Amino acid sequence: MEISFPSRQRIELLRGIHLKVQGNLSLSADEADPIHQCGQSALSIIKTRPTDVIHLARTKLHAYPYKDVPVCWRRLYTDAAIYHAMQVIQSEEEREIKKCKSKVEVNKGADSGTGSEDRKRNEDWIQQVVQILDMAVILTGAPKREELIDDIMKGLLNFLNPEIQEDDNIMIAAPPHKRRKITSSIPWSFPIPSLTPGGLRCPIQRTEAPEFEDFQAHISRKPPEHDPYAPTPLIITGAIANWPALSEASRSWNDPSYLLRQTLGGRRLVPIELGRSYTDDDWGQSIVTFKEFMERYMLRIPTSPEDGPSSLAYLAQHDLFAQIPSLRSDIMIPDYCYTSPPSSDSSSTPKLEEPLLNAWFGPAGTVSPLHTDPYHNILAQVVGYKYVRLYPSSENSKMYPRGIGENGVDMGNTSHVDLDEFMELFEGRRTKDWAQSGHDTARDSGTDHSEKRGREVEKEQQISFEERFPEFKHAEYLEGILGPGDCLYLPVTWWHYVRSLSTSFSVSFWWN
Template identity: 35%
Template sequence: MSENADGTFWRSVVDQLQSCDEDDPIQKCFPHGLGKNVMDQVDELFSLADQKLHTFPFKDVQPCWFRLYTDASIAKVLKLLGLLTFPAQKDWSLSDSLKTHVNGIVSILDMSLIMAGGLGREQMIHDIFARLQTGSVSDEEDKTHPRKRRRIDGDSGLGGSPDHLPAANVSMPTIEFPIVQMDRPTLTKFSQHILQVREPVVLTNTINHWPALEKWQRTSFWLNATIGGRRLVPIEVGRSYTDDDWSQKIVPFEEFLRLYILQSGDNEVCEVSGDDVQTGYLAQHDLFKQIPALRNDIATPDYCYLDAPPAEPGTPVALSKAKGHMKKTSHPKTTHNAPGPPDNGSDEPELENEVQANIWFGPAWTISPLHHDPYHNILCQVVGRKYVRLYSPRHSNALLPRREDEPAPHIPSAGRTDGVKGAVKDGEQQGETIDMSNTSQIDIAAMELSPLEDWDEVYPGISKVPYVECILEAGQALYIPIGWWHYVRSCSVGISVSFWW
């Protein structure tokens, strides 16, 4: 990368931040418009935007504050690089500054993507990451940290760990009620199934062309894709989001990999239930939007573009839609500063004309408790194995849904304040409860661990409720119809991609 090109790129970034259109949402941050260059008061404007994002639930934050948070974040990067006043030299290179500040740059920009969606500057942010990924920083890393280079001895570059993710299987159940399988069905045949049969089906030989099936097994691949593991990711910590000790945090990918993935492969205690090992789960995250290059390793199944039927009449999803209230996700975002980009503020599903892809990456015994979603879903297993149990929505009452106003176990019942700023709106106690009516009270994981217990005493009639199940293997996909209750447990270190439509 030439010094000239380097300077031209950063000059372009400066120029774009200095000019905002009159109709840019950022102008609504102040009564008379922004009225100033973001770079004139970087720290003050960033603090203001950060406060707005942490004071209110994301759905109540105006787009202008996401825009200000994004632009102020980029301006903070420019400040780190000494570019708030751009030098006049034509051949000015930033290679030394980039090497010095790479950790800070990655952290600032990833937070702008995670907290604000990089609103209005997504491509600019991705372009900066691309320069960090392919430029002189990576070259210098190879020289100064040779352990991060791929080696012929199979070292991942992460403290001598093997280059493949741990492959050991744990707690593999016996399948008694197998899900029907289809081998690469035609679009016509699959359409008939989802319209007429309306039941889950395991799809074989439908994603075996994905490069991810091989590439994503390698630890070195993930380190390279995340700029030496520096990229930040939001993870869930704890066995299940229904547990008291469940929480969320944002960590560098290398930390997630080292503490929760590679370490889990070294602990035999996870053979039982993972109780002695803290579980970290990169769950329901659109990593493809954060790191677009990962999209090259997968492909949206053609089945996701078929017309799919609505939820069956009388089932919870259909009833919720009739009321004009719909949960968007299976894993709740329960704090004001919860990881995730801004939504559209609506209670209706967001997937009217698009397919939403999310990644699920975690060790054995990561669990999604029994719940249902307001979308059709094709769950594709890329690495490892998952056990999945499904119940028809026609049996919803027997599955003991939680109440809409029931507090999530990990949320204090009163006096809740924001996790970062300690801010509660005057006269209100925000976030005391979240709608968990799409989640069952039944702990399937406990039933798995204690199969001899009389669970009908705990959950009356549960033994008589029919279900289907499978162990989803790498290279297979599972169609989950809209509204079907499903419990998912990893039987090994695993990576899945879900496609909601």
């Protein structure tokens, strides 16, 4: 629940946002600013007709592959979005001024706009501002305006909850006992079973956080000096125990209410993937509010009596921390990302000056299918559990990469093999049941007749699989379970499959 407070205070906060933006948002006098490449006609109307400029910029964004969009159009969209957001904020400021001048509260000694009507209005205009700005961040990356947009979001957070105060530009949350729950149906923590890494057939080596030099020595090994697959993966324990996201109750990522507070009561927009895996035919993408993602897919809270069970959705490989810096302050880049790993054979992979961070947040059952990435990776598990299976690059000939699809997208880093199908047919592992009963669930047996027929069908399916992928079952692999506080070091070029065994929140750190 948000806390309303008198109109004069609301006016001051709105004016503060307005002045902050006004002082920072001006077209750069530097002719080198890419925005000037968009032409004077668009720039001349950006303040007064920002929605028209947004429409123009959006058509330009969609005219190119995402990675090839000229910076000038990303800049234009971003600045137009900020001007549009400021129009909404100014309109609300003017409404508050009129209400304050009406002197309604003079005789009552209190503001008349503290009830459900004001809360509903707050919901409407604040959601509109957030949607305008978040679409700019998601579509363009908000070049040159990341900090300004974050400042606006902080101002909105102050407006929603006066118990949140700004001290030296750092948002400090009120003590837990003073906070109000976003809704009564939000639990204090995600329901997560306790799993142990038992029943693994080819376990990944686990080690307590190694010293920097020891980790450097491990990743510098070359075959066949110690191991034909060197450098090999590691599950590292104890390396991120001091992260606030893990160690501080008031900033725990296992607290749904905390995540909702950090996303403006769940108003922030996030891109999600719909479906079990991006290789499935029914897979799709959408942009939704964080609250909808949480309630519908993470907590499974029905919003109406008619709501049935929701499909799977995954906030996957998204730079959530650039979009919401307050969450970025809950984690730290592991020191291991500043070692010097062996280079890959791909000359097209750009050199990274800093690690690339991505969030992976979803319910049990979400899958990253068997694929490779162009960078070394530290995958840090913050909430919940994940099963991982890894194949070295020496097994490439048995991985059956997809190549270029019908839509022209290069899927050469993704295997044709459905690992869930393989594990059920050849290993007796029902991965779809792992989320309910833990790891390594065996198939149920039925009556003699049904069991016999089941074996016949299974044999037919095994033959079909082997006809399609004759070498796959001979591939060497490693497997493991990641729990809260674990990190997986994944060398570049290793194939990997990842399945969430519970509600799961992970952070990947790519580096080279």
